[in-house]
Amino acid sequence: MKDMQEKKRDSQYLYRGRILNLRRDTVELPNGKEAFREVVEHSGAVACLAVKDGRAVFVKQFRSPLNEEILEIPAGRIEKGENPEDTVVRELKEEVGIEAKRLWKLGSIFPTPGYSDEIIHLYLTDDFQSTATDPDEDEFVQAVEIALSDALALVHNGEIKDAKTICALLIYKEKYMREGK
Amino acid sequence: MKDMQEKKRDSQYLYRGRILNLRRDTVELPNGKEAFREVVEHSGAVACLAVKDGRAVFVKQFRSPLNEEILEIPAGRIEKGENPEDTVVRELKEEVGIEAKRLWKLGSIFPTPGYSDEIIHLYLTDDFQSTATDPDEDEFVQAVEIALSDALALVHNGEIKDAKTICALLIYKEKYMREGK
Numbered sequence: 001m002k003d004m005q006e007k008k009r010d011s012q013y014l015y016r017g018r019i020l021n022l023r024r025d026t027v028e029l030p031n032g033k034e035a036f037r038e039v040v041e042h043s044g045a046v047a048c049l050a051v052k053d054g055r056a057v058f059v060k061q062f063r064s065p066l067n068e069e070i071l072e073i074p075a076g077r078i079e080k081g082e083n084p085e086d087t088v089v090r091e092l093k094e095e096v097g098i099e100a101k102r103l104w105k106l107g108s109i110f111p112t113p114g115y116s117d118e119i120i121h122l123y124l125t126d127d128f129q130s131t132a133t134d135p136d137e138d139e140f141v142q143a144v145e146i147a148l149s150d151a152l153a154l155v156h157n158g159e160i161k162d163a164k165t166i167c168a169l170l171i172y173k174e175k176y177m178r179e180g181k
Numbered sequence: 182m183k184d185m186q187e188k189k190r191d192s193q194y195l196y197r198g199r200i201l202n203l204r205r206d207t208v209e210l211p212n213g214k215e216a217f218r219e220v221v222e223h224s225g226a227v228a229c230l231a232v233k234d235g236r237a238v239f240v241k242q243f244r245s246p247l248n249e250e251i252l253e254i255p256a257g258r259i260e261k262g263e264n265p266e267d268t269v270v271r272e273l274k275e276e277v278g279i280e281a282k283r284l285w286k287l288g289s290i291f292p293t294p295g296y297s298d299e300i301i302h303l304y305l306t307d308d309f310q311s312t313a314t315d316p317d318e319d320e321f322v323q324a325v326e327i328a329l330s331d332a333l334a335l336v337h338n339g340e341i342k343d344a345k346t347i348c349a350l351l352i353y354k355e356k357y358m359r360e361g362k
Contacts, residue, residue: 003321004241004242004243004250004321004322004323005243005250006243006245008245014195014196014203015195015196015203017205017219018217018219019219019295019296020219020221020296022195022196022203024198025245027245029319029321030321031318031319031321033319035319036199037245037246038198038199038200038201039245039246040201040221040246041246060185061185062185062186062187063291063294063295064187064189064206064208064218064220065218065220065221065222065294065295065296065297065298066291066294066298069185069186070291070294072294075295077295107336107337107339107342107347108339108342109342109343109344109347110244110247110251110342110343110344111292111293111344112292112293112297112299112344113244113246113247113251113253113343114200114244114246114256114258115200115201115246116246116293117246117247118293119342120344137212138210138212138214138216140184140185140210140211140212141185142185152355155288155352156288156352156355156356158288158289161288161289161290161291161300162290162291162294163290163291163292163293163301163344163345163348164344166288166290166348166351166352167344167347167348167351170347170348170351170352170355171336171337171347171351173355174333174337174351174354175337
């Protein structure tokens with residue numbers, strides 16, 4: 001459907017920040033009319049499900065926009081020039097003190113394609129060892145180990161609401177968990 | 182863990198827009214230090230998986246931030262004062278010409294809790310009839326019907342990357358689909 005394509009006519013930065021930029025694009029719609037698009041630019045992120053002996057590693061973290069602590073898998077923003085797998089290794093070490101020996105790709109997701117270019121790459125590690133955490137001094141996260149079956153129950157009862165965490169858990173279950181396990 | 186809580190000390194709007202606002206908060210970290218938080222305010226959204234006879238209704242839509250057309254389930258922003266279920270009914274009619282007779286809640290997700298307060302409420306309808314579409318004149322979407330098994334394959338081969346769509350499909354599969362179906 002080529003006639004759904006928009007043509008960008010102008011683009012203006014409204015804000016350039018630390019973790020995101022905001023711009024306002026002027027686009028020409030397929031019907032020739034002009035419209036505006038508010039676009040959040042993000043450098044992309046990774047998230048990793050670390051699983052051993054039927055248990056997975058989560059972080060409990062205060063999320064300022066929600067004003068509450070929520071449960072997520074370890075994740076982080078890809079820094080400039082960084083390879084996504086290196087971001088995973090770094091974040092696992094910083095946030096939960098895990099040294100991943102092997103990573104598997106679970107997929108990639110667009111969390112909010114309507115107004116952001118962010119992509120989150122999802123990984124699995126099932127081969128890792130504990131090491132000293134290397135926390136960012138201004139980052140406050142608590143590592144929590146939860147049985148996979150309990151984590152899946154938390155998805156279904158609505159206690160886990162983080163999209164990347166739900167995607168990683170359910171894709172992992174579909175791909176790797178056998179019936180009755 | 183009370184000591185993960187941040188205290189908001191100041192909040193400043195950088196932008197007030199059509200679909201989002203951007204503010205910069207000054208917070209006090211648990212260690213007493215000051216930090217800044219870039220927060221995207223969003224009024225929330227809904228998305229709905231419409232399923233009949235083993236087939237689901239998707240929309241193909243050009244997403245300006247990604248500069249590509251992607252496959253998603255019908256979705257939309259909750260307008261001021263609108264009840265989420267009314268948003269679902271409105272969006273299904275506008276985008277894919279469906280009149281939903283019954284909705285089931287599949288869950289709610291935070292797509293980007295690190296920098297946004299957006300919540301997306303996920304619904305299922307398995308009882309609906311086709312009606313005339315009532316498209317927003319400046320919205321260009323193409324309705325596409327896909328067998329659920331094919332849609333799940335598109336999740337696993339990475340062709341469907343939209344987070345709300347993946348969450349809705351996989352939560353639906355876990356809750357409603359029987360083995361071999």
